[in-house]
Amino acid sequence: MIFFPYDIFVIWKQYPLQMKISKTFKRAGIVLLTFFAVMSVIIAIALNFIFTPEKITPEVVQIINENIRGKVDCERIELTFFPSFPRFGIRLKNGAVLPPTHSGSGDTLAAFNDAQVILNMYKLLAKNELHINNIRLNRPDIHAMVDSLGNPNWDVLGLVTDTIPADTTESGFSFKKIVLKNLEIQHGNLLYEDGLSKNNYQVHDFNFRVKAVKGDKGLFLNTHNKSDNISMYKDGGKPYQIKNITIISTLFYDRSDRTIHIKESDFSLNDIHFSTKGQIQLYPEQQELSADLETRLVTNSFKNIVELIPPHILHNEKIDTEGKVDLRLTVNGLYGKDHQPRIDASLHIDHASLAYSDFRGKIEDISVRATSVLFPDGAAPSSVTIDHLRVNGTGVHIDASGNIEHLFENAVFDIALKSNIDFTEFHANFPVDENIKAKGNIEADLKTNFKLNDLTGNHYENINLVGNLQFDDVDIDSPKDSLWFRTRQLQTSFFRQKNERSNMAGNVDIRDARLVYKNDLDFTAEEITADLKVDQQGEKKVKLDMTMGLKTLRFTSKSDSLRGIVKKANGEARLFPEEEGKAAYITSRFTIDSAALRQKKDFVAIKQGNYVMRLDKKAPKKWAPKGHVNFHRLIAYSPKMGVPLKMPASRISFENDNITLDHAKFHFGNSDATLTGNIQHLKGFKSGDPVTATLEVDADFIDANQLMQVFSSPPDEVVDVDNMEKIDQEVATDALKGEKHTFKIPDNLRFTLNTNINRLKFGDMDMRNIYGRARIKEGTMKLEDFHLNTLAAQLQADISYSAKTNKEADLDFRLYLSNIEMDQIHRVFPVLDSLFPMTRSFEGKADFRLKGNAKLSEDMDIKIPTLKGIAALKAHDIIVLDGPTFSDLAKTFMFKNKEKNPIKELNMEMTFEESHLEILPALLEIDRYQLAVGGIQNLDMSYDYHISVLKSPVPFKTGVDVKGNFDDYDISLLNKAKYKYYFTDKERLLKKADSLVINRKSDILHQLEFN
Template sequence: MRFKRVFKRLIISLLVIGVVFSLAIAVALNFIFTPEKITPVVVEVLNEQLNAEVSCDGVSLTFFSTFPRFGVALENTAIKTLQTGTQKDTLAVFKKALVEVNLREYLQHHNITIRNIQIEEPKLYAYADQEGNTNWNILKETEEETTTSDSLQINDITVHHLEIEHATLIYDDAVTNVSHKVNDFSLILSAEKTADSIGIAITTHSENVEAYYKEQLFHTFQSPGMEVTVDLNRATRVVTIDSKDISVNHIHFKANGTLRPNKKEHAMEMDLHAGLTTSSITNFINVVPKVFLPKENIVAQGAVHFDIDMTGLYGSGHLPKIAVAMDLENGSIAYENIAGSIDALSTSARGIFYLDKSQPSTVNIDTLLVKGTGIDLVGNMQITDVLGDVYIKSALNGALDLTKLYNEFPVDSSMTLHGTAQANLQGQFSLSAIQEEQYQDIDLSGSIAMKDVVFNMKKDSLDFNSEKALLTFYRETEGLNHTAVDMTIEDTNLVYKLDKELHAKTIKAHGTVKEVAGATPHNKKRKGKKFPHVMLALNGSMESVRGKSVSDSMMFLLKKTAIEAVLHPREQGQKGYITSNFSIDSLGIRYANNFLGIKKGGYKVRLDHAGRKRWKPRGRVGFGDLYARIDGIKTPLHMPRTAISFQEDSLQLRKAMVEFGTSNAVLTGAIDHAKGFFDGTKVTARLDLQSDFINTNELMAAFSGVMEDTEVPNENVAPMKQETAATTEKQSFAIPDSLQFHFSTHIKKLAFGSTDLTDLEGDLQISEGNLYLKDFSLQTAAAHLNTNITYSPKPDRTSAIDFQFDLSHIAMSQLTNVLPVLDSLMPSTKSFLGVADFRMKGTATLDEHLDFKTNSLNGIAALQAHDIMVLDGPTFSELAKTLKFKSKERNPVKHLEVEMQIANNTLEILPALVEIDRYRLAFGGEQHLDLSYDYHISVLKSPVPFKMGINVDGANFDDYSIKLTKAKYKYYFSDKERLQKKADTAVIAAKNKIRDQLGLKPFEIVSN
């Protein structure tokens, strides 16, 4: 009874102690060692121990969930390297990590023993730049004992178990431009330490590994993983590796071997062996993509043996030798309930790779045999010096019945195959011969023939069919006895992604190698052997070729062409280039709403190599006829019998003939960046323009879009005929902002509005959507004209003109015919006979016929005439009666100078002097657009011994009134200083301002 009481009390005491201990721990974890207090301390310790910047949202201690050990849980942690020179410095980010620590081991021996590390959903990024700097070397170099600012002493760190779940790993190598991404990676690593050895068990798995080159995906490894144990003998330092399984693309391997240190060579002796887990042919089938060989319900026989041996030293300049052997024996493939089968499948391949290049590496495929339903192939290949100057020798013979394959094998439903193909090829060449452009080293013979081939892949939207395709390689007996090739393709169609289409009736080509006389190879010798300088020559022809690109809004039609092209290899100090001659029967190209058609074309083009996938063209284009239509310009352009030189998209014209509707011109000069005609970027040109006739009305109507659309030429590229102008909606003559042209013009005749002009010379400029005529000299039927004009289209589909006209020796009765805008403002000029000089400057808006809108006219003008006649009329007769002078049928005027201002639908005539018969008169006033007028005449000299004034006004020249009044203008034309001082200085200033702006002498008061 006493023992029971003691035992009972002991149990109760232990429970109480346990409860108290648990309560103490719970209080400590929840009230003393809270995440808010622990997080800054842990982050500080990690930053002191690592050459990195560590940030963490929260750190908490655990005991009950990790019983009987303490643990540390980290939430949303990021590690950023501090390595200088490393551009990409983020090393790791993980959602959650749990670390279980043996606290007693640290308290007793200052050793950190980590029993378990669990990391969830980490994202790890490893980077090496071109200088070799990496972002993962974050461990600080310290002494054996490291003491922090808080006297934290650590003697040893041991990790027993590491587990990573659902990680994403990225490795980026800037030296090789190769990067890898591992998706959904999991790792379990367990370590066990004994007195004699350290054992590590590694298990990994991932969804896939993506390999990129220059950020372009080039291969994906499916479901890679491994189960491997590694044992390190602590005494001998020998590492023994043994794997249960290593898998890639669902193919399973096993590996084993040893790594032994070689102190003398400061390297590691490797003796590793790997091979397929089983010899089943299924391993081989798994390599073939499913789209070509479905894996369901397959029956396969045969054995595959695949072995890799890696032996030799690794480290301190040493690299091991790798031997690879693969044998596929007695293979066959069939499907349940499917007639087709592969009855014979076998190959034998051997490869030896000397990574240190102490000997040439080789790969030999002795025989590759594939025979079965629709398949009969036999081939072999030998590759020598794989890691050096690669030399390939191979042969392939066989035939494919694609129709039989498609009908009797379970080909992917997204694919369609029909036709037959035969191949009989033998060849040998070195890669360096191709790289060094020594094409005479290439030795190929045999042929590839295809008939009635149809290949369709719905997944990639690819559709190809060809009635006949023949490619023949042979030795040309003439010349250098080098390899030649003949190609014939008939009735071929290619459609890609329902966007790109190509159709060809016949394509023929002959290619050969030729020697270049007098040229020096860029690499004279290779391994002591001197080579001649050779080039590749191609002669070919095409007939009835059509193509289009829907996304680019482009299509073309080529009726017939012959091609000669030569690839010139690099010479010393010069890059390679291509020369070519083309002759075209007819060609039509449509790009968006632009069209180009050519008949009887001849081309000499040179393409200079300017870098990766970049060639700079230059040459000469000649043709019998060219027809073009540019978007926004509805009238077609025609160029007969023209030759154009070009360099890239800069064109040189020499007496190039251009016909645009009824207009014609001969152009000489340069057009730069002609590509801008199509993509809207700036096009510049400096040209000499000579023309017999230019119809600006037609040109402007074409640019404004009021011409009817013209039908696209048929496949014979027939000339496009101009249709009659049909006005649907009047617009201004809009010039694309992208054109910046300068023309030196010589035009015999030009139609502008209702006026015909002749003998035009001057500068015509187009810039920023405006047209400028500068210092233009021209002849009309009535006068010689010098002019400056600026034409500016407006967004509201109107257009403005800023002009200056200088007409010399114009018949006054014809003034309103030359400038119809004056018909409503200066109708009285029709009453004059004789010639005058007329100058006018101002702005106006143009109507749909490109004539001035009279109500928009603002400007100034001046008229100077001598010895002219005033025709007798009702108004003049009435004035003669009032002034008591003799009215004649023609009344002479010795001198007339008039300055005018035009604004607000009104022509204002500033005071002017005129002498008729025995009278000296000063007149001025206003003429309105509605033909009403209000004039004043001051009589300065007459038979009557006093000065008087006359007011003449009326609604028109047939409805007028005449009244006597005071002379208003007697002060402007007097030699008496007393009277001159009374003159209105504002009027005199206005007259002089007009004269100055028009380039005339200042106004002077004329004495009595």
């Protein structure tokens, strides 16, 4: 109907009263709108200027904490009205809920970034009751738990214990009642730990909603929970994951008897629905609950079961199925610290079938009848029974049955299996993942019954296993599972020996097999054979015997950079069970034709090894080895070594990671030695833990230059572990050339070496008949009371060597040289060629002793500026060779200059410091002269000597100064004789000598043990 203005005028004339009433409503509306606008302004002013977050946050937190059993902490709280219109609300930022203090948990119950709470302000202000219409948490992290005593950390409102806050609070504000109507959690993460059962649950990215309606007798609850992934695991165990889970439940909580009635609950897993009904009664005082629940599969089509199988294992598109499934689960009994409820489960599938529209294959019969009765607390025996499991179809024939009694105690197994799987036929007739390759045939016919304790306790005489398992040309490759296995033949059979005890026996025969796992572990074998038998001696002593042989076994591990090969091996092993408190042990003997093991660039290879070993059981997965190995030849190499280590026929004994050597011969580069003694804790070479050794070292020749390269930085090497002769040739040709380098001794070595060496090469020195003790400890090597012969002298030495880096080392030394040719002193201690060059001008033998310390350069040369020490020389009947300086001195003193000038006696004391040598006054006699010589010899070959003429044809004493170097020097005559009082028999004159110099000379002789 359409109205025109005239019509409106006529209507107003006919109905004046009604129009007046409409006008009244209009005025009332204006008033209400004005009131609402004013109130909105007032509320806005109140929220933004009066009830600011800074003012209300501490007050609200205090009120909440006084009215709950837990504790709330929050960074910011603000009142809201317009976002939650027409009700007031609270918005919390960066908050946390802590559990009740009696829960024994210090963890946070929940932490959130954002939470919204909508309140009923009327009941809050008028009736002092907290009615929460809705709580919404966004992305919270929740950690709920029940401790080992049954105390929950989540009962912040006292629902379980039924406790209420005290009437008197600090703020004077307490609620008569707390009601929660709706709780929402969006994208939360939950960790639930059950200290009673030791079961843990972790829920990732879940959405949860619960609505609560209070009735006269209790609380009605509607819950809806959806999560992408739930992980379940025992403490320390591997998690089991379930994906795509939804739970919708209608519950009633009866406060009178504290019972939760599950009216209906739908649990769905990948859209497969299960229905649960029953009740749970709480006993907070006893910290227990009683459960009476029943769960069953809602839709019992066999297709539902098929759809549970992951698509990468079995395609579930265009599939036709027949058959029904009956799956039931009941839980009944107490749950608490000392009790767990009984669990009954049953699965029945009768003559189900499976086929694909586009494939010829069909599984014609799938039948399962299985039941279980579980008492997790051990109140009664638990069992699992499979009456039958049958799968018959294209390429697959499986029949199995069995039961397990006393599941949680000493489980008793009774299992039978017959199967024939033709992978080639199955793969050709079913939609197997195109990435999975499978062919070959597996046939099994096995029966067994045994107790678990017999298996773990090695009582194999009580194990009954008979039947056969055979693989023929099997090749299975599943890239998604990172698994590839192939074998031309694998035959295994178990049977009873025909003897008076009828013990179990078996054999294994594997040909051309390969196993690759996770693109890391790779095993190949040309042939593996083994024979097993249980041998019972008497009533108690039972052992398991095994003889085995293999040909060309190779293995690699990419993650460990490990590669090895065994060309041919034969052996036998015996396992003896635990008996009368004696731990189980294994004895074995093996003969290996050749084997090699390589890790990165480290390797060891053995030819014709014979092993005798015993393993004693120390823990469930720990066996301690003990035994010995004899071999015809061994080669080992590491880049840290630089040269190969070779051992001819030797015997090495071992126990755990300790080895004992009995005249074991070693060839290391140019060196060869025989070692006798022991090395303990070999694992320390890898782990850094202490490695100790006490060894007798007998050697024909030691090349010390090469040995020091063990701790330097040699070049990289690439070796072939398959060919031992090739290893020998390649590595030997790349041996180091003998250059000297400093080396850092690892701090974890604790070695004592008693040496007897016929010949040793160090630098340019060729030493012989060496004996003494070497100690290595805390990064320092000490040679104690070492004796040796060089081409020039007999040497007794104490040397201490240490290095913090491979660039510089510290050296402390004491060297006593006897009957050394004076012109050869510099060869034993090359630094003297620069600081004491005059030794080359003498011919004859002397005793020379030296003591001090210095820094060594990277090339093992002494850094002369760092040298500090003392030295002394005693010589008789030596010759001074003619030279320019000596000729000029002879002319100066006018004594007879010959090509060889005899000196009856020469005693000298010296100090080394600050790059120079100081010769303290020394007496020598040449021709008719008695001279005292002293002064400074510098590193740059310059010198400053003084010669005091104490006896000569001239009837007075005089002095001569000689300065310069060997090419340019000055001789100054008629100076004061500085040393005229040092070498006199007259006590009166001797007192005029510098006592400091005399004491220094005497102290040097005392420190160097010169008589």
